[in-house]
Amino acid sequence: MRIALYRLLAVLLPLALLEILCRDRFITPLTLPAPSQILLGLWAVIEKGTFNAAILKTLTNVGLAFVLSVVVGITTGAAIHRARLLRALLEPLFSTYYAIPIYAFYPLFIVVFGLGDAPQVLIGFMLAVVSMIVSTLAGLDSVPPVLGKTALVLQLGPVETVRSVTLPYAAPYLFTGVKLAVAYAFIGVIGAEFIMSGTGLGYEIRFAYDNLDNNVMYPLILLILLIAITVNMSLDRWEWRLRARRGHG
Amino acid sequence: MALASAAGARMMRRTIYAHPSLFLVIGLLCLWQIAFWLVGRDALLPPLETILYLAGLLQTARFWGHIAETGTAFVIALAISVVAGLAIGLALGLNRMAAEVFEPFLLAGNSVPKIALYPIVLLIFGIGMPAKIAFGAIHGVVPVAIFTLTACSNVPPILFRAAAAMRLTRWDTIRSVLLPAALPDIFSGIRIGFSLTLIGTILGEMFGSQRGLGYLLMTAIGLQNIQVIMSVTLLLVLVAATVNTLLLAQDRRLRNPATPSQAP
Secondary structure, X not given: OHHHHHHHHHHHHHHHHHHHXXXXXXXXXXXXOOHHHHHHHHHHHHHHOOOHHHHHHHHHHHHHHHHHHHHHHHHHHHHHHHOHXXXXXHHHHHHHHOOOOHHHXXXXXXXXXXXXXXXXXXXXXXXXXXXXXXXXXXXXXXXXXXXXXXXHHOOOOHHHHHHHHHHHHHHHHHHHHHHHHHHHHHHHHHHHHHHOOOOHHHHHHHHHHHOOOHHHHHHHHXXXXXXXXXXXXXXXXXHHHHHHHHOOO | OHHHHHHHHHHHHHHHHHOHHHHHHHHHHHHHHHHHHHHOOOOOOOHHHHHHHHHHHOOOHHHHHHHHHHHHHHHHHHHHHHHHHHHHHHHHHOOHHHHHHHHHHHHHHHHOOHHHHHHHHHHHHOOOXXXXXXXXXXXXXXXXXXXXXXXXXXXXXXXXXXXXXOOOOHHHHHHHHHHHHHHHHHHHHHHHHHHHHHHHHHHHHHHOOOOOHHXXXXXXXXXXXXXXXXXXXXXXXXXXXXXXXXXXXXXXXXXOOOOOOOOO
């Protein structure tokens, strides 16, 4: 309870300070409008619905990239887990993958796929899928081999084995993968929109920036931050509740 | 005959297990060549031509000017990320209350698309070197701080009790107990901070700059200059992958000091 209060203060105090600095014109509205102004702007944007199409576009693309990366990531992870040679071959790729600036490939995707949604979804997918593969591998590694043998002895079918042996062990790792995949899908899609595209929230922010339209830019930035943080926090909550139910506390 | 081919296959397997990275690179180069055959010259350059073009670029003084610009921004951004990340991580790691209050903010900072913050950085710093440095540092500081914080909480409490029993000062406890015990995790954080800072610096150059590799990429996109796009991308991937592989080897050495160092 006290911690929640401190957290609230840690958010509110800097905001209040910023508000004062902005109202005093110590920070000009050209650099940063007052936080209250940004909040009002966000409300206006939502009420008028000017950017509903852009919001929908971004969320759809993030969703597509996320679902694709989870499905492909889990299947690939399960397949690689069985093919030991392939795994040995790909392991160095996985460990250096996130050091590679994936955005650098975006120009190539635009040239290959054109300026549609495909390049953005692909960037989000590419960022997200590897964390899903790695988490799946870690999850499958965590299943003790003896339980696989037990399943054989009990003559469980493949579906039953996955449901009652593999999944319970791998679930926490898979959940970590899913959480990372959501964050990466957001980062990838919005980043790609920002770099070059014709729709979406990232594009609208870039457009507002190029026109020095702070009254649109800051509310939209706030909106993206709020969406990303809300999604992330609800997943955290959910994970925490799952763990509590299993008695891991 | 069948016996010979089976033995050959086994030899092949053993060679791949011994040098996975080498075969991975060969495999990726093959995929690249196949992709080139599929999409054609409008969109891709084959591997050999890209390497030759990059080698040509590397002989011009102007290209080295761009590299120097990106390198300077990156080194400063990395220094800021590491110092600030360590400071934040240690400050929170040594104070349980502060850690509990601020940890969610750090984790949220990790999941936010930082590129959306870029216009704010530009408005504060203006176009040029400081904006790139700031953007690189924003990307790098969070993982260093998170890993340092986790490293601190993973240190066995008995070590701190031992330090207290020996009446070590706070500074001595940090220097001779906490840092050595937490070093492997902190090093992992720095390794990840390294890659993210590089990505952040390049992204920063793509929008708010007149020089550097990111600027070169952005202008090449505008001109649809495939040769420049591919060779700059190749250079970035090569540098990032090489440095990361070296850091990863050091990382493993720190974690298993007993085993003699061996290529991963």
